[in-house]
Amino acid sequence: MNLKDKVVVITGGGRGLGRSMALELADQGAKLALVDLSEDDLERTVGLCSEKGVEAKSYVANVADEQAVESLFNDIIRDFGALNGLVNNAGITRDGLFVKVKDGKVIKKMSIDQWNQVMDVNLTGSFLCAREAAIKMIETQSAGCLINISSISRAGNMGQTNYSATKAGVEAMAVTWAKELARYNIRAASIAPGYIGTEMVLGMKPEALEKVEAGIPTKRLGKPEEIAKTVTFILENDYISGRCFEVDGGLRV
Numbered sequence: 001m002n003l004k005d006k007v008v009v010i011t012g013g014g015r016g017l018g019r020s021m022a023l024e025l026a027d028q029g030a031k032l033a034l035v036d037l038s039e040d041d042l043e044r045t046v047g048l049c050s051e052k053g054v055e056a057k058s059y060v061a062n063v064a065d066e067q068a069v070e071s072l073f074n075d076i077i078r079d080f081g082a083l084n085g086l087v088n089n090a091g092i093t094r095d096g097l098f099v100k101v102k103d104g105k106v107i108k109k110m111s112i113d114q115w116n117q118v119m120d121v122n123l124t125g126s127f128l129c130a131r132e133a134a135i136k137m138i139e140t141q142s143a144g145c146l147i148n149i150s151s152i153s154r155a156g157n158m159g160q161t162n163y164s165a166t167k168a169g170v171e172a173m174a175v176t177w178a179k180e181l182a183r184y185n186i187r188a189a190s191i192a193p194g195y196i197g198t199e200m201v202l203g204m205k206p207e208a209l210e211k212v213e214a215g216i217p218t219k220r221l222g223k224p225e226e227i228a229k230t231v232t233f234i235l236e237n238d239y240i241s242g243r244c245f246e247v248d249g250g251l252r253v
């Protein structure tokens with residue numbers, strides 16, 4: 001797919017990895033529909049993309065709300081008339097140990113709220129956005145690609161029962177969509193980033209961050225642009241479908 005004038009939706013496009021993806025795709029000439037909860041963040045990213053001479057629009061929406069997602073994709077088609085790509089990037093963490101022994105008593109450490117919040121955004125949000133995106137791609141006869149942002153945590157990680165489950169889930173959904181939607185000229189794939197220098201990671205305690213960096217074979221955090229370039233690579237290569245790309249400095253080797 002040549003990305004010039006192709007329409008790509010990025011959820012969580014206001015900041016962090018989503019912003020970096022938007023700027024990278026703007027460099028390739030794509031038209032961008034950026035979705036986030038924060039209007040201010042969206043406006044900043046839209047401004048940066050517009051400076052690169054591409055059409056970019058902001059949409060404030062909660063990806064976990066079915067009705068909001070339906071309206072969102074109707075609005076996107078009204079504004080752009082076609083849809084060629086979706087990056088399910090919006091994601092949150094609500095970390096905590098599963099259970100813990102405190103004063104000789106075993107207690108529930110991860111609450112059902114922590115579980116549900118992460119399920120709602122990371123897993124249900126990706127499901128809802130991809131379902132609407134697939135419908136619009138088929139209806140407008142646009143060749144398209146769905147990309148889920150997973151994580152190295154998909155293999156399981158301390159304190160991340162909820163997050164790991166969602167990140168394994170989005171990878172499995174991408175495989176399923178690759179199988180189901182190929183007949184409509186729609187591909188699907190996922191990216192599993194390692195530790196990348198965004199607010200989500202830079203917010204860790206400095207000692208913990210130092211330990212993380214020391215454990216990465218390349219001895220540094222990833223740059224958001226390195227994930228953004230992987231998005232471009234997948235979108236541009238029409239023979240990629242169903243695979244998960246690990247971009248983690250060798251952490252899982």
Ligand code: NAD
Nearest residue numbers: 012016017036037062063089090091151193195196198200
């Ligand atoms: P971030 O917190 O900087 O950005 C996430 C964005 O998603 C924010 O702009 C936030 O407002 C938006 N968002 C959250 N909930 C939303 C909702 N319900 N509806 C719409 N938008 C919502 O995080 P990031 O580091 O840029 O991470 C982006 C994605 O990459 C996430 O899915 C994350 O799990 C994944 N990831 C990040 C790293 C990393 O090291 N940063 C590593 C692996 C995976």
